[in-house]
Amino acid sequence: MSSTHQTAEPILAPHFRADRQDQQGLSGKLRALGITGSAFAAIQADIQPTVRMVGDERREVTLCDHNCTVEVDSLPTGGQYTCPAALSLNLGNGRPELVPTDLLEQGLLRTVAGIRIARGPFLDTVFPRYVQDFAIPSAVASALLEATDTDRVQVNLFGGSPETHPGYLSLVETLHSNGVEVHLTTTGRKIVRDAGFRGAFLQSPPDLLALGADDFASPDDAAALFSLPVDQLSAEWRKVPWQHGQRRKAVEAAQIVRLAAETTHFPQLLFNVVMHQRNLDTVEELLDVLAEHAPAAWLNPYPVQTGFLRQPGVFDAGELDRLSAFVDLMLDEHRRRATGGHPRWMVVPRIHYWLMLRAAIDTAADPAVASDLVAGTGIWTCFDRPGAGRCVQIAARGQPATSRFAGGHLGCFWNTVTVTDERQVWAMSAEDIGGWIFRDRLALARSSAEKCQGCAFPRMSFDSISLELGLGEAVRTAYLRARRTFLGY
Numbered sequence: 001m002s003s004t005h006q007t008a009e010p011i012l013a014p015h016f017r018a019d020r021q022d023q024q025g026l027s028g029k030l031r032a033l034g035i036t037g038s039a040f041a042a043i044q045a046d047i048q049p050t051v052r053m054v055g056d057e058r059r060e061v062t063l064c065d066h067n068c069t070v071e072v073d074s075l076p077t078g079g080q081y082t083c084p085a086a087l088s089l090n091l092g093n094g095r096p097e098l099v100p101t102d103l104l105e106q107g108l109l110r111t112v113a114g115i116r117i118a119r120g121p122f123l124d125t126v127f128p129r130y131v132q133d134f135a136i137p138s139a140v141a142s143a144l145l146e147a148t149d150t151d152r153v154q155v156n157l158f159g160g161s162p163e164t165h166p167g168y169l170s171l172v173e174t175l176h177s178n179g180v181e182v183h184l185t186t187t188g189r190k191i192v193r194d195a196g197f198r199g200a201f202l203q204s205p206p207d208l209l210a211l212g213a214d215d216f217a218s219p220d221d222a223a224a225l226f227s228l229p230v231d232q233l234s235a236e237w238r239k240v241p242w243q244h245g246q247r248r249k250a251v252e253a254a255q256i257v258r259l260a261a262e263t264t265h266f267p268q269l270l271f272n273v274v275m276h277q278r279n280l281d282t283v284e285e286l287l288d289v290l291a292e293h294a295p296a297a298w299l300n301p302y303p304v305q306t307g308f309l310r311q312p313g314v315f316d317a318g319e320l321d322r323l324s325a326f327v328d329l330m331l332d333e334h335r336r337r338a339t340g341g342h343p344r345w346m347v348v349p350r351i352h353y354w355l356m357l358r359a360a361i362d363t364a365a366d367p368a369v370a371s372d373l374v375a376g377t378g379i380w381t382c383f384d385r386p387g388a389g390r391c392v393q394i395a396a397r398g399q400p401a402t403s404r405f406a407g408g409h410l411g412c413f414w415n416t417v418t419v420t421d422e423r424q425v426w427a428m429s430a431e432d433i434g435g436w437i438f439r440d441r442l443a444l445a446r447s448s449a450e451k452c453q454g455c456a457f458p459r460m461s462f463d464s465i466s467l468e469l470g471l472g473e474a475v476r477t478a479y480l481r482a483r484r485t486f487l488g489y
Contacts, residue, residue, distance in 0.1 A: 010488030011338050011351075016137060027143040032338040033487075034349030035464040036147035039154045039181060041115045041390040042462060047104055047171070048085075048159035049396035049407030050096035060396035060406035061085070062413075063096055064160025066187050066245035079246040080215075080278060085160050088243065099405045101167025105174050107408050107425035108155060111392060112180060114433025116151045121438060123149060126387040127465075134468050134480075137489045144465060151179070156210075156459070158185035158413075159395075163201065173204050185210040185272075189248070192255040205267040210300075213271035215250040219285035225254035226293035233258065257294045269297035270348065276304040277314055280322055284329070287345050300348045300458060301330075303357070307376025307453045308415045314375065317367040323374065324361045330354040331486060352464040355486060356380065356456065356471070359478035376455035378472040382412075383419050383445035383452075386438045388470030391462045394425055410436050418452040419444045 011033070015026040030036045052061045067087040070079050082089075127148070131141045155175055162168060163186055175182050184206040191198050216222040228236065237251045253271070260266040271290055275283050287299055303323060304314060315323060329344075334351040336343045360373035373379045382389030396407045398416040403424065410433065411420025419441045425433060445451060454472060461467040471479055483489065 008335070010484070010486060011335055012140070013488040015139060016488060023139060023142065026139055027146065029338050030140070030143050030147070032349060033334055033351040035352055036144060037463050039152040040119055040148050040150050041392065042154040042156065042459070043108065043111055043115070044156045044158060044391060044393045044413065044459065045104075045108060045111075046159035046393075046395040046407060046413055047157055047162045047165050047168075048098065050098055051401045051404070051406045052090060052096070058401040060398060060401050061090060062159050062396050062407075063087075063090055064187075064245075065164060065189060066160065066248060067243050068245040068249070069243075072243040075243075077241075077244045077246070078217075079244070080276065081246075083245075086245065097405070098165055099407055101165075101170050103405065103408070103426040104165075104167060104171055107394065108171070108175065108180075109178060110428060110430050111394065111410075111425050111433050112153050112155070112178065113430035114428075114435075114437060115153055115390075115392065117430055117434035118437045119148075119151065122387055122390075126438070126469075130387065130465060130469060135489070140489060148463075148465065152181065153179075154181045154183060156183040156185055157206075161187045161189055163190050163197075169200055169204060172206060176204065182206040183208040183210060183270075184267075187212070187249050188252045188256045192252055192259065198259075202263065202265055205265065207267065208270055208298075209256070209267040210270040210272055211253045211256055212249055212274075213253060213286065213290060213299075214274040214276070214279060215246040215253070216286065217250075219282050219289050222250070222254075222286060222289045223293070225251060226257060226289065228254065230255065230258050230262075257297075260294070269294055271297055271299050273299060273301040274304050275301055275323070275326070277319060280315075280319055280326075283326065291345050295346070297346065298348045299345050301326075302353075302458050303374050303456065305376045305414075305455050305457060307372065307379070308412070308455045310450075310453055312368070312375070313371030313373070313377070315367075315371045320361060320367055320370055320374075323357075327354055327357050327361065331358065335486075348458070350458055351486065352467050352483075353456075353458050353461060355482045356461070356467060356475065356479055358482045359475040360456075362482070363475050363478040373472075373475060374456060376457075377453040378474045379454050379456050380461055380467065380470045380472060381445075381452065381454045382460060382470055383441050385469045386442065388466050389419075389437065389441060389460075390466045391460050392437060393460075395420075397422070410441070412452070414455070415452040417450045418448045 049062050051058050062085040064085040068083040069086045070082050072088045172182050233255050240247045331354050333343045333347050361370050364370035393412050395413040397409050408424030409420050
């Protein structure tokens with residue numbers, strides 16, 4: 001299953017030569033490769049949780065204005081996955097009561113403050129040990145330290161269509177006024193359909209707007225939608241039954257691209273592209289279509305994740321071979337960007353992430369084991385070493401509700417049993433939150449009866465330090481070998 005890819009000189013090798021060492025140039029290369037980023041840490045916050053009656057219990061759930069399911073009432077919707085927040089799974093429980101804006105703002109600002117408190121112990125204790133354990137050259141260590149010694153924090157607002165929360169605009173303004181970089185992951189419906197909201201949205205836009213691009217029927221379908229004028233896209237959307245939420249998302253993505261092309265001051269776009277069995281053969285064509293119709297958008301492909309659900313990987317041996325070839329393409333894209341070439345796609349820079357997938361495929365002779373690794377099982381966790389989980393999630397617990405409002409729990413959106421705290425961030429101090437990030441999260445995982453098996457979500461593994469600290473032992477040796485081959489250390 002190993003790669004046949006033959007690499008050229010390691011990308012960073014010129015910066016390690018005694019007569020040519022260039023710290024500024026090295027820092028630039030690390031940024032171009034995504035090894036370092038623009039912030040010390042990130043927050044991924046679901047702002048759409050609510051309390052619903054499930055049987056005779058009040059439970060915390062996340063709601064969305066779309067119905068992304070494989071079927072409704074035994075009838076297929078054309079969808080490729082089932083989201084627990086789907087409309088059809090949450091009908092008949094009355095009007096949802098969302099978390100008030102003031103609590104959301106308090107909780108997010110306290111989490112930002114907790115992250116900034118935790119930065120000191122990270123730099124003092126975790127970082128030096130990381131440099132030693134992972135054999136980081138002094139020049140690279142200096143650049144990593146410079147990049148992480150900052151109080152900058154990213155916040156990604158998500159949870160279906162988070163801009164439908166009545167306090168969304170206020171929340172963005174509050175975060176920006178506190179020096180926080182704001183990302184929005186959404187379906188985009190309200191931005192498209194509500195012109196009044198769109199005007200206000202563009203007065204204080206997020207720094208990045210992320211959409212899904214894995215709901216198209218095919219690359220040809222995506223190209224056809226992107227080629228339609230606005231009025232025809234609206235007509236196409238109206239023809240789609242509400243049950244077919246994934247098709248509606250595809251049309252809305254095309255509508256957002258149209259708006260971005262025709263509107264000044266539109267935020268930077270990013271397309272998340274989940275690679276699964278039905279699109280793996282055509283993912284390159286899809287990326288080409290996205291690059292043609294949204295040339296300024298970042299593209300973020302990654303394999304479907306099932307490990308956190310305690311389910312096996314989905315790819316067979318042939319599909320793993322195709323994924324392996326795609327991983328090599330991604331590594332080549334990073335090389336071209338970092339060495340002044342002309343990349344085929346504007347891929348989100350994360351060379352360490354693709355080196356981890358390279359290691360996962362190379363390290364297992366058994367295709368079933370390799371498939372499990374790329375699906376998350378045993379490849380990376382946020383809770384085994386301090387500093388791995390520098391992308392902090394805030395979400396619902398999926399448990400019986402113990403307070404009036406749902407959500408606000410430090411933990412994980414996908415797996416709510418391993419590290420999720422029963423407290424809510426708006427009722428915690430910044431010091432308590434900082435303690436959870438580097439201490440309590442690990443303790444909860446150690447005591448959990450159903451420990452998460454891991455994941456390979458790009459946002460979760462964040463930068464190279466977080467990824468390497470969270471690496472599973474099964475892939476660590478192969479990862480370090482791939483890092484030497486491609487980077488030179």
